[in-house]
Amino acid sequence: MSEKLSNAQIAWRAAQDIADGAYVNLGIGFPEMVAQYQPPGRQAIFHTENGILGFGEAPPQGEEDWDMINAGKKAVTLNPGAAFFHHADSFAMVRGGHLDVAILGAYEVAENGDLANWSTGPKGVPAVGGAMDLVHGAKRVAVITEHVTKDGKPKLVKRCTLPLTGVGCVTRLYTSLAVIDIEGGHFVLREKLPSISLETLQSLTGAELKLDGPVADLIVPEL
């Protein structure tokens, strides 16, 4: 597997599925990149767990206000039409189904939609944050991820082996090789890199890739 998408390219692809005016929560870290690739003419409204709707880019260095941060504790700015609220209202938005999409990272995703992204096991200090709330709240829960681990093992699996974040919650995956929906307890392949064969992609995936229509080419700009 020589060719794969960069993180920026995965983020770009995920951004293309976000409608104008959508309310979006991006997980800490890699998912935050999605905000940079909104298609021209579309503007999503970003939600952060700690009580801002409508935050914008990071301020220039030295101009941070540490009372205006996102869930990753990075300084942000406000877009016009922003609002502040407390944590219970913030998670009312999440749990109450008001977010259009949450885009999260993953350690493992299973074909039944189970997600593991908060704990790599009993070692170390466990930390969960808002991930368990987000996976059961947003209307659509998408994952962006490398297709395989650094060791080349599948991250898309039949059943998760790591502690779960949520049960049956993920509906779409944007990986470094493909776009895959989860439907009826199965991975359904929607798009793949033109340079990778279906067989190779299957061999890098821990559960069967179903087809229920044409598989589009996953074409992403240089970034």
Added chain:
Amino acid sequence: MSEKLSNAQIAWRAAQDIADGAYVNLGIGFPEMVAQYQPPGRQAIFHTENGILGFGEAPPQGEEDWDMINAGKKAVTLNPGAAFFHHADSFAMVRGGHLDVAILGAYEVAENGDLANWSTGPKGVPAVGGAMDLVHGAKRVAVITEHVTKDGKPKLVKRCTLPLTGVGCVTRLYTSLAVIDIEGGHFVLREKLPSISLETLQSLTGAELKLDGPVADLIVPEL
């Protein structure tokens, strides 16, 4: 029974037990009178279910603002330090035990602290409002009431016969004849009009009046 307190005098007596700075909810109607008789030097903060803390007297006629009303839908004014909030926050204050005292009217109060004050039976249109919340929320639930009904029947009874507002919730009664605590499932007489004998008072009361110390004279100014 010739002598008894007027409603204003009952309200006055109840007002004497409200500490400076107490947070108070007064039921619709008769209990609202209590606000007029705060002792000099004391200022309670009045809560209304529809989302005001710190409201004051009625405005002059013609100067009402119908967006600034109390739970009885009467126009009010604001005192300095007032706040507006929505209904869920308002009843968080009630249910969460943040009010120091609620003073309510009653059809019947039983010696076990049960209160009936919302329904006179299956006839008519039932209406409950915030009474059922108030009786389980305030730190102290007091009742102000005539000692007997218009027909001369006891309102203080062994067990309520009307539909309950709350179970075991009332701790003090201010009646037209006496001040009575509810302790350990019994009426305990604290004060009575000097002109009424204990025997007469007992005959007007539907359950035993216990004594666990001296009974003070219930002395109230002309109002």
Added chain:
Amino acid sequence: MDKTRATLAEAVADIPDGASVMIGGFGGSGAPIELIHALIDRFAATGSPKNLTLINNNAGNGHVGLAALIEQGMVRKLICSFPRSADPRVFTQKYQAGEIELELVPQGTLAERIRAGGAGIPAFYTPTGFGTLLAEGKAIETFEGRSYVRERWLKADVALIKADVADPYGNLTYRMAARNFNPLMAMAAATTIVQARRIVAAGEIDPETVITPGIFVQYVVEVANPAQEEVLNRAGARYPEGEVA
């Protein structure tokens, strides 16, 4: 992103027969009279929407607003805490004639059920109503020796909301105690329709003072000089105007 709509008629055009409709307000304070009257106009013209389930604290007063909606025969069921008012005749007559169903809910429980609906909490426990007729048939649980009633969330297809200031994103402020149930209902409905006294540009509402963030709002219509129920009733108004039911 622009949630503003030019007319009240446009804003209420899609509410179907049989819908559950939360209506903000406590008595006349915060009641979206013009949105309600637009719904009555639509019913007069098209026969829809009908068989509505309304959720409000009260049951209307006089012959305008909520009372007029009931008087027109558009309402199948009312969920409220206090179906009394200065002039409750419209509801009382329908109720006593068996033409409208009533679900009576303690006021704080009503507020909390709506908030739960908006917050994704399907059920919660409250001390309110324990041991009373209004807890009959409900699950009871004991925590730390005290008994509580289990209550379910309340959601609706539509909420009709009266705000003070709005922006095109649907951010809202309210006027004094007209706030009451409005922010909760905005959270709990699939489609939240707002009448605002003033619509300003995005960014003109201080983000610190937004009471309802726009995520809870779908449509906003400006009604610059909203009628107040108390004032209409003191003038003996009826809606539709001049009609005697």
Added chain:
Amino acid sequence: MDKTRATLAEAVADIPDGASVMIGGFGGSGAPIELIHALIDRFAATGSPKNLTLINNNAGNGHVGLAALIEQGMVRKLICSFPRSADPRVFTQKYQAGEIELELVPQGTLAERIRAGGAGIPAFYTPTGFGTLLAEGKAIETFEGRSYVRERWLKADVALIKADVADPYGNLTYRMAARNFNPLMAMAAATTIVQARRIVAAGEIDPETVITPGIFVQYVVEVANPAQEEVLNRAGARYPEGEVA
């Protein structure tokens, strides 16, 4: 009625050993650093309070504020959602040494449990955590075919709150996203102690913009130029100053 106190020391003087203490903030934003440091000063002088159970979203950062409280050995147990930060070493070492207990709670569940504590709701159901390790041992219930976890309210003896503006009645506003857990914790504690950047006369806070009504507040102390955790940490600060643990 005047809830203001002249000094931080006076405001935190009555917190007993073994108390449960909610501390506002999300990371450094909204963290009441000066109140925390006053508590550390008291401990240094008197040996109390100790064996505290802290409730916060995080577990501290660097060697100031919450982290310093832990570093001084005053904390028996921490209830939080995310015990990681730029520099979480203080907590991590205590945790790995078995010197501090951790109750990990999903962030939205933590917020809702605290709100429930303040609102008199002893338990509620949430979809969050169903089927995960964090729901183990908890009651599960199905509503409309979906599974939910029952969660209990969370209350505390004391809340330490950082506000922006306060008045003598305890009405509070916050600064931007520093609001976070602060208004919820103010509701859920028996004694709520506030540090405010500015205390104004009663009536000077617009009643429309009050976020925490004074009914939830017991003491208010003015801290005109509060330290920000991120700034202290970038400067390598420790509390008590100069101390190397």
